[in-house]
Amino acid sequence: xxxxxxxxxxxxxxxxxxxxxxxxxxxxxxxxxxxxxxxxxxxxxxxxxxxxxxxxxxxxxxxxxxxxxxxxxxxxxxxxxxxxxxxxxxxxxxxxxxxxxxxxxxxxxxxxxxxxxxxxxxxxxxxxxxxxxxxxxxxxxxxxxxxxxxxxxxxxxxxxxxxxxxxxxxxxxxxxxxxxxxxxxxxxxxxxxxxxxxxxxxxxxxxxxxxxxxxxxxxxxxxxxxxxxxxxxxxxxxxxxxxxxxxxxxxxxxxxxxxx
Amino acid sequence: xxxxxxxxxxxxxxxxxxxxxxxxxxxxxxxxxxxxxxxxxxxxxxxxxxxxxxxxxxxxxxxxxxxxxxxxxxxxxxxxxxxxxxxxxxxxxxxxxxxxxxxxxxxxxxxxxxxxxxxxxxxxxxxxxxxxxxxxxxxxxxxxxxxxxxxxxxxxxxxxxxxxxxxxxxxxxxxxxxxxxxxxxxxxxxxxxxxxxxxxxxxxxxxxxxxxxxxxxxxxxxxxxxxxxxxxxxxxxxxxxxxxxxxxxxxxxxxxxxxx
Numbered sequence: 001x002x003x004x005x006x007x008x009x010x011x012x013x014x015x016x017x018x019x020x021x022x023x024x025x026x027x028x029x030x031x032x033x034x035x036x037x038x039x040x041x042x043x044x045x046x047x048x049x050x051x052x053x054x055x056x057x058x059x060x061x062x063x064x065x066x067x068x069x070x071x072x073x074x075x076x077x078x079x080x081x082x083x084x085x086x087x088x089x090x091x092x093x094x095x096x097x098x099x100x101x102x103x104x105x106x107x108x109x110x111x112x113x114x115x116x117x118x119x120x121x122x123x124x125x126x127x128x129x130x131x132x133x134x135x136x137x138x139x140x141x142x143x144x145x146x147x148x149x150x151x152x153x154x155x156x157x158x159x160x161x162x163x164x165x166x167x168x169x170x171x172x173x174x175x176x177x178x179x180x181x182x183x184x185x186x187x188x189x190x191x192x193x194x195x196x197x198x199x200x201x202x203x204x205x206x207x208x209x210x211x212x213x214x215x216x217x218x219x220x221x222x223x224x225x226x227x228x229x230x231x232x233x234x235x236x237x238x239x240x241x242x243x244x245x246x247x248x249x250x251x252x253x254x255x256x257x258x259x260x
Numbered sequence: 261x262x263x264x265x266x267x268x269x270x271x272x273x274x275x276x277x278x279x280x281x282x283x284x285x286x287x288x289x290x291x292x293x294x295x296x297x298x299x300x301x302x303x304x305x306x307x308x309x310x311x312x313x314x315x316x317x318x319x320x321x322x323x324x325x326x327x328x329x330x331x332x333x334x335x336x337x338x339x340x341x342x343x344x345x346x347x348x349x350x351x352x353x354x355x356x357x358x359x360x361x362x363x364x365x366x367x368x369x370x371x372x373x374x375x376x377x378x379x380x381x382x383x384x385x386x387x388x389x390x391x392x393x394x395x396x397x398x399x400x401x402x403x404x405x406x407x408x409x410x411x412x413x414x415x416x417x418x419x420x421x422x423x424x425x426x427x428x429x430x431x432x433x434x435x436x437x438x439x440x441x442x443x444x445x446x447x448x449x450x451x452x453x454x455x456x457x458x459x460x461x462x463x464x465x466x467x468x469x470x471x472x473x474x475x476x477x478x479x480x481x482x483x484x485x486x487x488x489x490x491x492x493x494x495x496x497x498x499x500x501x502x503x504x505x506x507x508x509x510x511x512x513x514x515x516x517x518x519x520x
Contacts (some may be wrong), residue, residue, distance in 0.1 A: 005488045007491055007513060009513050010512040011511050012392045012509060012510050012511075012519065022490050024486060024487065026489070027466055043465065043467070044465065045488075070407075152485055153484065153504070154484070154487060173463070173465065202391055205303065205433065206303065207303070224413065225285060225414035226284060227284065227285050227286065227414065227433060228287060229288075231267055231284055249273040249274075252269060252271075252272065253284070259270075
């Protein structure tokens, strides 16, 4: 299964109508079953599904690390992921029962907890101090990796990096899915999120900010715009929020000290 | 309450760091209570909230028209919308109990029903035949209306139009919210969706397509890309899907006959 597919289209232009094949991005429904119970259906790009599932489980608080996952089986033909957790169904049922539901973009994380923003503690001022020129260099490296976007114009990309360069990179039709894939992959590699930078092609909403904050990531860099709510949370949590990295310019919205 | 707010930022450029105020788009949590029970929290732009609520209720199948809504009260300070339906809590509870949840990003409609795509009947070939030049003219009119986007780079826009011009136009940080506002406003005006065109700035995922298909809208025009799943559904449902309207060019992905 691939990220995109050739579709026969009609292109209208000054020269009239032309029929041709054009690449269109895939959208794939993956249904997660936790301890045999249907949990959620993610509409995603059909690649790196294991990272999507593990990242989703970590982001939504179902697990604290790889050691909590007893078994994960993804059936690509059926569009199903079966998950069993260490400790079994008791924990899963408890979490499942206490979920709250939201909807953003967005309509972001399904299991968004309104208390997240209050419960999440502010980061201290440790963590990387980054050169402004590094932000620009990282975003250039990030853009060069965006293969699927260049072909189809239809996906978001996300990466985990240090000032030296990008370590984990994923794409998905969903901003949240792309971040979850990066989180899942980072968890598997045992990377320390607290010393790293998240790069994203998408907007920074409160839900994206909270997802990064839960991993204690001190710097988030986006090609696009943040929202006021995301900026306020970033200020409160002492997270450096960088937006609109375009060419040799960018904006910093919070915790200015980490960029020099 | 306004769509955006001035925030103090640090701008990095070739000339060094400059501190200035820049406009950032608002993100506002609105919690819907249906018959006194918490239904969902929408993260949205804080404008036209009544249309967002009524459009959401129609899109998600809680109502069939304005006549099903007995009372709607939006408290902007508290971020709460209280809804009472004609017929009372029995219906609401039934619907609430039978919901299924999904997540796209998308992570679109929370109450997405997997059967929607199967149950939705194909449109017949009635409905508007549109000139290619009208598509270009409508998208130009659409772009000219995008006031908030031009200021903040942070919102999606959506409109309902005939070939003659745009009738209903709304913006929101969420693609789905913008479409729901348009649907809510169109319902209040008593517009016939089946004879109209939807314009959107955002990507066309399967969920956006299904939402339009439920209203029997025959033509959907986007500035951006569709997904393969959306194209397949559009082909099956005989909906004309137009994407990548840029300058004087655009692509048609399905039901070509409606564009001449």
